[in-house]
Amino acid sequence: MILSETAMDTEADLFYRQLPKVELHAHLNGSVSFESMEKLIQRKPHLNIEHSMTAIRRGQRRTLDECFQVFKVIHQLVDSEEDILMVAKAVIQEFAADGVKYLELRSTPREVTETGLTKQRYIETVLEAIRQCKQEEVDIDVRFLVAVDRRHGPEVAMETVKLAEDFLLSSDGVVVGLDLSGDPTVGHGKDLLSALQKAKNCGLKLALHLSEVPSQRDESELLLNLPPDRIGHGTYLHPEVGGSDSLVEKVCKQNIPIELCLTSNVKGQTVPSYDKHHFQYWYNRGHPCVLCTDDKGVFCTDLSQEYQLAASTFGLTQEAVWKLSQQAIGYTFAPEPIKQRLEKKWAELKQQFLP
Numbered sequence: 001m002i003l004s005e006t007a008m009d010t011e012a013d014l015f016y017r018q019l020p021k022v023e024l025h026a027h028l029n030g031s032v033s034f035e036s037m038e039k040l041i042q043r044k045p046h047l048n049i050e051h052s053m054t055a056i057r058r059g060q061r062r063t064l065d066e067c068f069q070v071f072k073v074i075h076q077l078v079d080s081e082e083d084i085l086m087v088a089k090a091v092i093q094e095f096a097a098d099g100v101k102y103l104e105l106r107s108t109p110r111e112v113t114e115t116g117l118t119k120q121r122y123i124e125t126v127l128e129a130i131r132q133c134k135q136e137e138v139d140i141d142v143r144f145l146v147a148v149d150r151r152h153g154p155e156v157a158m159e160t161v162k163l164a165e166d167f168l169l170s171s172d173g174v175v176v177g178l179d180l181s182g183d184p185t186v187g188h189g190k191d192l193l194s195a196l197q198k199a200k201n202c203g204l205k206l207a208l209h210l211s212e213v214p215s216q217r218d219e220s221e222l223l224l225n226l227p228p229d230r231i232g233h234g235t236y237l238h239p240e241v242g243g244s245d246s247l248v249e250k251v252c253k254q255n256i257p258i259e260l261c262l263t264s265n266v267k268g269q270t271v272p273s274y275d276k277h278h279f280q281y282w283y284n285r286g287h288p289c290v291l292c293t294d295d296k297g298v299f300c301t302d303l304s305q306e307y308q309l310a311a312s313t314f315g316l317t318q319e320a321v322w323k324l325s326q327q328a329i330g331y332t333f334a335p336e337p338i339k340q341r342l343e344k345k346w347a348e349l350k351q352q353f354l355p
């Protein structure tokens with residue numbers, strides 16, 4: 001009995017792992033795996049950092065505030081070009097090994113005086129990692145979103161947008177957009193509006209973390225007017241959790257896809273349990289939904305696991321899971337020919353999968 005259950009589990013695991021997937025919401029430094037973290041900790045023993053400080057294990061929860069403390073620790077470990085190249089390459093390879101065929105990675109460019117790291121070099125190094133993976137024929141298409149950390153305020157946001165704009169023009173299509181993230185309890189989106197508007201005007205796609213916590217209703221109301229091209233989390237948009245009909249209407253009317261990260265929200269305690277996750281609300285309305293990991297290293301997950309969790313929690317059939325992964329192609333910021341290439345790949349693989 002136990003044996004057959006194990007066999008079934010393995011078969012199910014395999015389905016999700018082999019399922020071709022699109023990852024659209026992954027923060028670089030939050031995605032660093034256990035193995036890479038070990039290497040970084042060994043490189044910097046003087047920091048006295050233990051692995052328990054950089055990851056939230058199974059069954060553990062942290063407040064969102066504590067999650068942001070974790071990022072501070074990781075940033076101490078990843079503070080040079082060498083580190084960034086190492087973690088970015090590893091993260092890309094790990095996503096590829098998990099069956100992700102298209103990845104939009106995002107990261108906040110940082111400056112570190114001690115190591116000579118500049119924001120420009122930060123982005124160039126991530127792009128170099130993407131280039132090397134491509135050259136090594138890792139089976140994944142990777143694009144990059146330059147991230148604005150809301151905690152740093154409007155001037156830094158504007159500076160970052162300018163940098164992103166330069167790379168939009170010079171990166172041969174790899175830099176496709178701008179992310180707004182960072183501690184949602186700090187600052188107000190109204191101060192960042194002009195930077196975001198500028199980004200949009202110059203052709204950068206916008207992926208904004210919206211209503212991750214309940215206090216952001218007015219901010220979301222404002223930022224939805226831009227409008228963003230995708231929404232991160234959107235946990236508190238609907239009226240049942242303190243959002244509003246007007247917010248839902250804006251999201252629906254403009255058909256803005258929502259990036260949903262189950263484990264991140266449960267472990268970060270913005271959602272009380274998997275079965276209460278707002279995936280259900282949006283999915284049942286037939287709204288564009290895409291499952292994502294957010295921070296696979298910090299939350300100890302991967303995209304296969306997120307699909308499996310959504311399927312088991314909300315009773316999705318394999319056919320429905322397939323459709324979910326395929327529809328995500330349409331929500332990428334990739335140019336049309338790339339989307340077509342991905343569609344073709346999915347169509348070919350489907351015959352093996354769901355005969």
Ligand SMILES: CNc1ncnc2c1ncn2[C@@H]1O[C@H](COP(=O)(O)O)[C@@H](O)[C@H]1O
Binds near residue numbers: 107108
């Ligand atoms: C858990 N929910 C979340 N909400 C908001 N922002 C988040 C986040 N998870 C990650 N980040 C953002 O991503 C940074 C780490 O990656 P990078 O250094 O940019 O690669 C964090 O410092 C934060 O700004």
Ligand SMILES: [Zn+2]
Binds near residue numbers: 025294
């Ligand atoms: Zn995020």
